[in-house]
Amino acid sequence: MSRMLYALVDGNNFYVSCERVFNPHLEGRPVIVLSNNDGCAVARSDEAKALGIPMGVPYFEIRDLLNQHRGIVLSSNYTLYADMSRRMMAVIGQYSPEQEVYSIDESFLRFKGFQHWDLTEHGRRIRHQVRQWTGLPVGVGLGPTKTLAKLANRLSKRHPDFKTAGVCNLADLPPWRQLDYFAQVEVGDVWGVGPRWAKKLKDLGIHSALDLKLADPESLRKRFNVVLERTIRELNGLPCIPLEEAPPAKKQIVSSRSFGHLVRRKDDLLEAVATYAATAAQKLRQSRQCTSAMQVFLSTNSFIPGEPQYHPAAMISFPTPTQDTATLIQAARSGVARIFRPEFRYKKAGVMLMDMVPEGVHQGVLFRAEDTEGEERRSRLLAALDACNSQMGKGTLRFAAEGIGQPWKMRRGNLTPAYTTAWDSLAIGRA
DNA sequence: TCTGGGGTCCTAGGACCC
DNA sequence: TCTGGGGTCCTAGGACCC
Secondary structure: OOOOEEEEEEEOOHHHHHHHHHOHHHOOOOEEEEOHHHOEEEEEOHHHHHOOOOOOOEHHHOHHHHHHOOOEEEEOOHHHHHHHHHHHHHHHHHHOOEEEEEEOOEEEEEEOOOOOOOHHHHHHHHHHHHHHHHOOOEEEEEEOOHHHHHHHHHHHOOEOOEOOOOEEEHHHOOHHHHHHHHHHOEHHHOOOOOHHHHHHHHHOOOOEHHHHHOOOHHHHHHHOOHHHHHHHHHHOOOOOOOOOOOOOOOOOEEEEEEEEEEEOOHHHHHHHHHHHHHHHHHHHHHOOEEEEEEEEEEEEOOOOOOOOOOOOEEEEEEEEEEOOHHHHHHHHHHHHHHHOOOOOOEEEEEEEEEEEEEOOOOOOOOOOOOOHHHHHHHHHHHHHHHHHHHHHOOOOOOOHHHOOOOOOOOOOOOOOOOOOOOHHHOOOOOO
């Protein structure tokens, strides 16, 4: 068998921890960070978890509970979290030649040829270094596959029967101890098993990670699909899910938001989708691709009982793949014009880019003289736009179609400063 | 009575992840 | 009053072709 080992390093309560780095008053108290539009709790401090606040719960359902316990509620500050993530990943990446940045707060490392190393100790060094250099607490799980590293990472958090202190290497546990732990993990908590499959598995008598590990991969593949088969094999130590060091090119780019209030006016929708189109265009240029098609969609609020529902979408194709903000804005507006109906109240809108090609793969347009000089100037203009907005803050330069007042935009009632990315938001020490 | 069959491409829907 | 946003993969089934 291979001597490879995988580590999963993740930030504890990541968004809350990012906030705590810059505001010590948040220590020791229940803290939650809300999703966009201040809708749901997407990050919780340990104290908030201890109050029984579940992941993803709508804020209005827990407002009173938090008030009673002097909890702190923050709007999400993705500018800050993305920058802290970048720093954290850079530190983690120094500990293995092979790193996959899996999400904003999770990174896999692969150790090949490290058999003479004490990787548990290595994990402790990662934890210490990240804490020292970024202020962020992380957990480290080590195992022979990514799925097992994930399970080990769970165990690295607090567990009454296992003293792991933030680092857990499955290889340090005697086999019976491992099985004992697997038997305690709900099958739905295994990476790759969501709520639907968990229910279906339980109906088949498979309740724990251990049950799944011992299940027959062939027959479960027939009842489910190949993804679950891989999960079972990974639980048994056979790596089936590769490490992805370089993220593959995006296949689609979505930019959408719920509105702060229900929107009736077509002009507001036009402004909103223009803004989302500009955001999508910037992401598109960042990924060095051009798009051939855009889908524009609107949506009413399906949570309101009795509210008339309407969820239309319009597709726009581009004769030549493009990454030009002006072209995308124009397309988004034309899409809204096609599907807008005045009798509804809209809650959400968005644009989706698809059918993407790498930039530079330039297909000449039939029946049109190529205007290379014009295109050259255009792409310099867009590069300048991106550079300016990157340095001075998103939205510093924008197209008039995106609007000035933006009355439709989302709520962010408790936003903290962009401590690490804006000069005027630098934390100031007091003597 | 009985109505080909195999291959490819595309799409929609359903599941998962954070 | 108030319910996030952004992704990926797999499969089944239909369209189409020969």
